[in-house]
Amino acid sequence: MIEFLEVYVKYGSQWFPRMADAALVSASLAFAGFIVAFAIGLMLSIFQRSPLRLLRFVATIYVVVFRGIPLLAILFLLYFGLPGIGVTMSAFTASAVGLGLSFGAQMAEVFRAGLEAIHRGQREAAIAVGMTPLQAFRFVTLPQAVRIISPSMLVTFIVLLKDSSLCALITVNELMLEGRALATEYFLPLNIFVAIGVFYFLIAWPLSLLARTMDARIRAKQTRTL
Amino acid sequence: MESPLLQIKDLHKSYGSLEVLKGIDFSVSKGEKVAVIGPSGSGKSTCLRCVNFLEKPSRGHIILDGERVGVKPGSDRLMSDAELAPQRAQMGMVFQLFYLWPHLTVLENVSIGLRKVQGVPSNEASEIAMDMLEKVHLGNKANTFPGLLSGGQQQRVAIARALAQRPKLLLFDEPTSALDPELVGEVLNVIQELADEGRTMLLVTHEINFARDIADRVIFMDGGVVVEEGPARELITNPQAERTRVFLSKIEK
Numbered sequence: 001m002i003e004f005l006e007v008y009v010k011y012g013s014q015w016f017p018r019m020a021d022a023a024l025v026s027a028s029l030a031f032a033g034f035i036v037a038f039a040i041g042l043m044l045s046i047f048q049r050s051p052l053r054l055l056r057f058v059a060t061i062y063v064v065v066f067r068g069i070p071l072l073a074i075l076f077l078l079y080f081g082l083p084g085i086g087v088t089m090s091a092f093t094a095s096a097v098g099l100g101l102s103f104g105a106q107m108a109e110v111f112r113a114g115l116e117a118i119h120r121g122q123r124e125a126a127i128a129v130g131m132t133p134l135q136a137f138r139f140v141t142l143p144q145a146v147r148i149i150s151p152s153m154l155v156t157f158i159v160l161l162k163d164s165s166l167c168a169l170i171t172v173n174e175l176m177l178e179g180r181a182l183a184t185e186y187f188l189p190l191n192i193f194v195a196i197g198v199f200y201f202l203i204a205w206p207l208s209l210l211a212r213t214m215d216a217r218i219r220a221k222q223t224r225t226l
Numbered sequence: 227m228e229s230p231l232l233q234i235k236d237l238h239k240s241y242g243s244l245e246v247l248k249g250i251d252f253s254v255s256k257g258e259k260v261a262v263i264g265p266s267g268s269g270k271s272t273c274l275r276c277v278n279f280l281e282k283p284s285r286g287h288i289i290l291d292g293e294r295v296g297v298k299p300g301s302d303r304l305m306s307d308a309e310l311a312p313q314r315a316q317m318g319m320v321f322q323l324f325y326l327w328p329h330l331t332v333l334e335n336v337s338i339g340l341r342k343v344q345g346v347p348s349n350e351a352s353e354i355a356m357d358m359l360e361k362v363h364l365g366n367k368a369n370t371f372p373g374l375l376s377g378g379q380q381q382r383v384a385i386a387r388a389l390a391q392r393p394k395l396l397l398f399d400e401p402t403s404a405l406d407p408e409l410v411g412e413v414l415n416v417i418q419e420l421a422d423e424g425r426t427m428l429l430v431t432h433e434i435n436f437a438r439d440i441a442d443r444v445i446f447m448d449g450g451v452v453v454e455e456g457p458a459r460e461l462i463t464n465p466q467a468e469r470t471r472v473f474l475s476k477i478e479k
């Protein structure tokens with residue numbers, strides 16, 4: 001045990017800065033992917049509630065398809081497949097898009113649950129004062145939904161962050177890839193991947209604490225309005 | 227003679243095979259207060275909600291101030307919700323369960339329609355909203371959130387929100403029936419004050435005494451039709467139809 005820890009004392013100054021840089025890449029990748037997923041999820045949830053059957057159909061198909069395809073398959077398709085038809089992206093862009101496409105489907109479900117939690121009278125009251133459906137969504141439904149779903153969005157972000165490790169396989173120099181590079185340089189895979197795990201944990205843990213506090217606050221604030 | 231502000235003509239509404247409204251006809255003149263009473267399930271709420279097209283009528287006409295509601299002029303095509311918005315803005319609606327927006331302050335609940343629907347600049351909207359809150363005696367609650375208010379206060383805010391629309395017509399759907407008995411009075415008082423200002427109102431209520439005192443005319447609905455209508459005091463103290471009599475005697479108990 002002592003020996004195991006001594007390794008970190010010895011190599012820490014060489015490893016940790018590189019890991020920290022890679023962690024920053026992982027975090028930005030997760031963030032970029034999350035933005036794309038958010039936009040797609042929001043759009044899908046609007047489609048799901050649309051009076052137009054075609055849009056509802058598109059949303060359903062999207063969710064079914066992207067929930068059925070593994071993230072890695074999407075990443076390979078974007079990074080190795082698309083150049084075949086002349087579409088090339090950097091590894092980072094392909095990763096952000098791939099994460100976004102895949103998590104967009106999950107995000108749509110998160111939005112749907114949030115929207116369904118809002119009493120339909122809320123929207124009716126907005127329509128009744130003369131708002132258009134779009135205004136009612138923008139000013140009444142969406143802000144409430146975002147509050148309700150922000151804890152589950154944080155949880156989705158954490159899952160996305162962890163899954164972004166797969167992007168190592170399409171050469172994004174994020175935490176996992178850096179870990180592998182270090183492991184081949186120093187021949188200390190056990191120490192290195194434990195440290196990598198700790199880095200992931202250090203990003204995810206505060207976020208999950210935050211999610212829990214937010215959830216508790218929302219529950220406590222359950223007001224008597226409908 | 228001036229034509230009525232609101233005309234309801236041959237209004238039908240079905241949910242699937244259930245026909246809830248079976249041909250309703252009545253009108254409300256400018257400045258008139260009309261109360262709709264009737265047993266539970268008789269279609270009162272449905273009728274009110276058809277007036278501003280929260281429910282789409284299956285058949286019939288709603289005419290507000292000479293303009294057909296919900297139908298494109300010169301055609302028979304129904305308007306979309308977006309197209310309906312300006313017509314709905316002319317009618318203030320107060321719901322049984324208030325439906326204040328919990329994420330906005332009391333003042334914002336009242337002013338947001340002014341800003342986003344009527345295009346009133348922010349400062350001016352806040353001033354008007356404040357006036358409306360004063361009207362319902364809640365000026366001191368402007369910056370709190372609705373969730374912290376009592377039911378009676380919430381309903382008064384909802385009334386202020388409807389007033390801020392500067393509506394031609396106010397629609398009330400049992401505004402006091404979700405309230406604890408001790409909170410009913412404050413809401414009825416506010417409605418009474420609005421009535422005294424000469425506003426036009428269509429009010430669904432279970433408060434028969436209130437209907438008798440406030441309304442010019444009472445409409446008794448049962449089974450999706452208007453069974454009887456007449457001057458408030460006359461209809462309530464001396465109903466003509468047997469069904470009205472039965473209903474009123476049950477309520478008075």
Ligand SMILES: Nc1ncnc2c1ncn2[C@@H]1O[C@H](COP(=O)(O)OP(=O)(O)OP(=O)(O)O)[C@@H](O)[C@H]1O
Pocket residue numbers: 241244246264265266267268269270271272273
């Ligand atoms: N969205 C709906 N779908 C199906 N049936 C409905 C719907 N809304 C109302 N109904 C039915 O229509 C009938 C009339 O309802 P409505 O709410 O208009 O009655 P009401 O006179 O307002 O009753 P109450 O005094 O209980 O409020 C009831 O039988 C009700 O079940």
Ligand SMILES: [Mg+2]
Pocket residue numbers: 270271272400
């Ligand atoms: Mg009703």
